[in-house]
Ligand SMILES: [Zn+2]
């Protein structure tokens with residue numbers, strides 16, 4: 001049997017799940033790998049749930065598990081993933097001794113309603129999202145399919161040196177999954193690390209062997225607490241958390257850019273209040289900072305936190321600022337990036353060794369960890385003619401890119 005990578009991508013695409021809720025996706029991955037005679041692992045040694053901020057509650061995950069079984073996932077694996085968390089590791093061993101590779105495939109989708117336009121291929125071809133408020137709008141559905149296809153090829157022909165560890169990672173969006181897998185020990189003993197990303201506004205047939213200059217980023221959640229009171233009878237007795245959060249929002253957006261490096265700052269959500277005639281007693285916002293320099297990134301995060309605290313104080317409110325996730329800068333190693341470029345060229349693709357990433361990916365934490373221990377790695381970008389930007393309701397990838405990614409990673413591993 002040969003896996004149909006395009007069909008797998010379409011199946012995953014139709015069932016998108018967001019951060020740490022990838023129950024069906026991970027259970028399906030486990031089922032396919034088990035069908036190949038491999039031994040996927042979840043739980044201990046794969047994911048550490050302690051320390052994950054805003055992990056989904058039991059009722060949510062129970063609902064996800066039910067939905068997963070109802071949509072065809074294997075009930076035993078659903079139960080395991082529901083219990084252990086939606087991260088999975090599987091090792092495929094080659095016929096000769098050699099390095100331990102870790103290849104990262106992220107599995108999560110985004111809380112977006114997918115386009116229904118006829119020009120949007122998943123809508124036209126009948127594999128548009130069937131789950132409410134979820135969409136694979138970053139290409140991770142394709143990553144999952146590539147990972148499964150590669151596992152099959154390496155199992156079918158183990159003529160390679162060393163071991164390839166497949167990391168099926170939850171919660172890349174928001175930068176929470178990689179750190180939880182690192183804390184779980186999923187990367188132990190790894191010498192070489194590669195993550196692949198489809199799209200990234202590159203044309204189909206274009207490959208960048210190694211990303212450089214990914215943003216370090218910190219995601220923050222700020223909870224403001226005030227005091228409710230009657231908006232007419234006693235407004236002076238209230239403490240307006242909405243006003244504090246609004247002032248905090250403007251204070252965050254008024255932070256200076258840096259002249260020494262590229263920086264970004266954003267407030268992405270803001271919710272507050274209970275009713276039109278009540279002084280709002282609560283507000284919550286999420287914000288993020290990014291910089292191409294990790295030290296500047298830390299400084300920006302400290303200033304944003306101070307700005308939020310100052311805004312709270314000015315309205316007599318309290319605020320708790322909690323980092324919920326993040327990632328670091330990324331410097332792919334030239335040897336690995338150039339090897340990928342060479343393999344891409346051999347496949348008839350247009351390739352360069354290095355190129356800017358332009359975003360963030362918490363694979364950077366895996367890469368940095370491997371490099372810290374003397375290993376090497378790269379973040380390879382595979383063009384897919386995405387017709388709309390990442391995280392847009394009309395995002396899609398040209399499915400021919402799946403074969404490009406699959407062939408590229410196979411050649412890299414077999415070349416040793
Ligand atoms: Zn994304």
Ligand SMILES: [Zn+2]
Pocket residue numbers: 138139140172197
């Ligand atoms: Zn992505």
